[in-house]
Amino acid sequence: MDFLANANWLYMYMPIAGVKIFWPGLVLIGFSVGVIGGFFGMGGAWMVTPGLNILGFPMAFAIGTDIAHIAGKSMISTMRHSKFGNVDYKLGFIMLVGTMVGIELGAQLIMMLERIGKVGSVVRWVYVGFLALIALMVFYDYYKAVQKKKSGEAEGDRGAEGITWYKALHRLNIPPMVHFKTAGFTCSAWLPIMVSFLTGVLAGFLGIGGGLLRMPALVYLIGCPTHIAVGTDLFEVMISGLYGAFTYTLKGRIELVAVFVMLTGAAIGAQIGTVATKYSKGYGIRVAFGFAVLGCMVSIILKQYGFTNSATVLILGTISVICIYIMKIMFQGAAQELREKRRTEMLGS
Amino acid sequence: MKNVITKLLALVTMACLMVPEVLWAAGGGGDAPIVVVADTRIVHGILHYFSNLYNTNLLLFAIWAVVLTAAYGGFLGLIMDKLMGLTGLDLKSRKIVEH
Numbered sequence: 001m002d003f004l005a006n007a008n009w010l011y012m013y014m015p016i017a018g019v020k021i022f023w024p025g026l027v028l029i030g031f032s033v034g035v036i037g038g039f040f041g042m043g044g045a046w047m048v049t050p051g052l053n054i055l056g057f058p059m060a061f062a063i064g065t066d067i068a069h070i071a072g073k074s075m076i077s078t079m080r081h082s083k084f085g086n087v088d089y090k091l092g093f094i095m096l097v098g099t100m101v102g103i104e105l106g107a108q109l110i111m112m113l114e115r116i117g118k119v120g121s122v123v124r125w126v127y128v129g130f131l132a133l134i135a136l137m138v139f140y141d142y143y144k145a146v147q148k149k150k151s152g153e154a155e156g157d158r159g160a161e162g163i164t165w166y167k168a169l170h171r172l173n174i175p176p177m178v179h180f181k182t183a184g185f186t187c188s189a190w191l192p193i194m195v196s197f198l199t200g201v202l203a204g205f206l207g208i209g210g211g212l213l214r215m216p217a218l219v220y221l222i223g224c225p226t227h228i229a230v231g232t233d234l235f236e237v238m239i240s241g242l243y244g245a246f247t248y249t250l251k252g253r254i255e256l257v258a259v260f261v262m263l264t265g266a267a268i269g270a271q272i273g274t275v276a277t278k279y280s281k282g283y284g285i286r287v288a289f290g291f292a293v294l295g296c297m298v299s300i301i302l303k304q305y306g307f308t309n310s311a312t313v314l315i316l317g318t319i320s321v322i323c324i325y326i327m328k329i330m331f332q333g334a335a336q337e338l339r340e341k342r343r344t345e346m347l348g349s
Numbered sequence: 350m351k352n353v354i355t356k357l358l359a360l361v362t363m364a365c366l367m368v369p370e371v372l373w374a375a376g377g378g379g380d381a382p383i384v385v386v387a388d389t390r391i392v393h394g395i396l397h398y399f400s401n402l403y404n405t406n407l408l409l410f411a412i413w414a415v416v417l418t419a420a421y422g423g424f425l426g427l428i429m430d431k432l433m434g435l436t437g438l439d440l441k442s443r444k445i446v447e448h
Contacts, residue, residue, distance in 0.1 A: 015400040016387045068414060072422030079426035080433075084443050227443065242415055249411035252385050256399060256414055260421060267425035271433055278443040334438055341437065 017061045017255045025055045030069065030262030032323040034269025038077040039276050039326045040289050041230030042211025043070035043237045046296050047319050050312050052258070061255050063207075064248035068259045070209060071241030073266035078234045080274040086231025088182035088224070094189055095196035095232075096239055099210065102200020103240065109205050124304050127206045131297035134216050137163065138290035141220070142283055166223030183224045183232070195221045196236075209244070211237045212293065219286070226282030269323075276326045279333025292322055 012023040029051040033044040045066050052062035081087050113122065144162030174188040199217050203210030211233050218229035248254050277285060295318030302311035387400035402410045433440055 013391065015389070015392045015396055016385065016403055018385075018388055068418050071415075072418045072425075075419065075422035076426040076429065079423075079430065080440070083430070083440055085441075086443075242419060245418055246411050246415045249414045250407060252403070252407060254414060256417070257396070259414075259418060263418075263421055263425060267429050271429045275433070275438065275440070334436070337438055338436075 012257065012261070014057075014255045014257055016252075017057060017258075019056050019058075021055050021057070021258065023261050025051075026258055026261040027265035029055075030073070030265030031269040032319050033070075033262075034073050034077070034266035034271075035273040035276075035323045035326050036269075036292070036319065037070070037073060037211075037234070037237075037266075038080070038270040038273025039230070039280075039285065040211075040273075040292065041077075041215045041233035041237075043067075043074060043209040043241060044211070045070060045209050046212065047315060048262075050299075050315050051319075054312060054316075057255070057258070060253045064245075064251070064253035065255045065258045065262075067209070067241055067248055068245035068254055068256070069262040069266065071238055071245050072259065072263045073270055074234045074238035074241055076263075076267050077270040077274050078231065078238050080271060081231030081234055081277075084227070084231070084274075084278065085182060086227050086277070087235050088180050088228055088232045089235065090178070091180045091183055091192055091222075091224070092232045092235040092239075094178070095192045095214075095236060098193040098196030099200040099203075099214070099236060099240055100243065102197040102202075103204035103210065106201040106204020106206070109201070110207070123206060124300055127208075128297055128300050128304075130202065130206075130213065131293050131300070134213070135290050135293045135297065137216065137220060138286050138293070142287050142290070145283060163220050165220055169221060170223060183222075183228050185223050187223070192222055209237055209240065212296070215289065226285050227277055230277060230285065272330050273326055275334065276330035279329050279336075284329075288322060288325065292318065295322075 010022055010024060011020040012026075013020050029048055033048050033051075036042075036047065037044045045063070048066040048069065049059075049062045052066060053059055057065065078087060110123065141162035146162075148162070169191055170185060170187045172188050172191065174190050176189050177186055178189045179186040195217050196214065199210055199213045202213055214236065215229055215233045218224040218233055219226055222229075224232060245254065295314060299311040299314045299318075302308075302314060387403045389397055389400045389404065392400050399410065399413070402413070
């Protein structure tokens with residue numbers, strides 16, 4: 001550690017936050033969040049903020065810097081997902097309106113609660129409640145899908161599925177009915193607007209970007225195939241991230257130098273995470289997402305009871321394990337694809 | 350023509366919804382916030398320019414922040430796209446298999 005402490009070149013001065021930061025740590029955070037965000041289709045604020053705080057960023061700067069970096073990183077991931085055909089832009093734009101209005105309403109609700117002195121731990125427990133619900137939903141869905149597959153129940157065009165609430169919601173016939181070509185279904189435009197509005201309110205209320213809530217909402221309530229939910233959600237995160245970056249910068253709580261350093265790491269990570277989705281089945285992504293949500297939930301509970309260090313260790317540990325898992329999927333899948341390609345070329349010649 | 354008008358109307362509606370949101374989000378009222386001042390004495394070149402801009406014109410700094418973040422993100426996306434293309438992997442198709 002003395003070697004690191006004396007190596008001034010490893011520390012970069014942040015002119016606005018007024019602190020010296022270990023920049024390889026910033027690159028590493030950007031890289032791992034890029035991997036995870038590109039794979040699950042979310043920004044990853046719940047991972048970045050504690051990481052930046054550990055590196056020495058004051059909390060207010062950690063949040064604002066994180067949001068700006070998420071916007072840039074999501075742009076990189078969206079570009080890659082778009083090439084795979086994983087982004088339904090029509091769906092993304094329709095949901096954007098609901099998301100933005102919802103986030104602002106949620107933020108106003110928080111300020112109202114703050115004024116009457118009722119914020120306290122309410123927000124954290126609401127967050128924990130929703131994360132528990134999402135984790136339960138994801139694992140129950142997987143359990144049901146496995147049972148259906150084992151019993152040989154007739155599969156749809158997506159294979160055996162567990163939770164299919166979206167099928168009932170698609171039958172709501174409230175005009176205008178819109179066909180989403182990339183996602184492959186037709187439904188009332190009010191469905192994605194209302195779902196995105198509700199997830200937006202929750203996100204604004206909880207002070208998060210919303211990807212963690214919106215991705216499962218896209219899958220279970222709107223009926224997107226998992227890969228398209230990932231790509232479309234990243235498109236939304238990109239737009240709402242740019243908007244969040246603007247509003248946080250107006251409040252003076254962003255460190256642009258750190259954003260650029262993290263983006264450099266995220267550029268590589270996002271490619272790995274996004275390409276890994278190609279080699280992963282939808283349920284593989286869902287189950288890994290469930291574990292990420294569990295890790296996040298437990299760390300918030302630990303923080304709530306004052307075990308801040310343990311919460312941070314848990315979050316960073318969860319990020320590392322999931323990141324390594326996703327990288328393994330990507331490198332193994334890519335190696336397999338290249339081997340098959342070479343075999344085909346040899347047979348052809 | 351009808352398609353173009355529909356899309357234009359959608360964009361205008363979105364803009365009408367976003368303008369009050371930006372004003373709402375910019376805050377206003379309540380306690381005076383803590384003012385952060387960037388230390389421009391020890392930075393040079395472009396960092397000095399942006400630190401000074403942060404101190405003197407936060408709105409322009411915010412616009413630059415968004416534009417530069419989007420531009421750098423787009424630039425890195427293009428570069429990484431080219432580099433990934435050199436790996437020989439098929440990056441244009443994937444099978445959607447849920448289970």
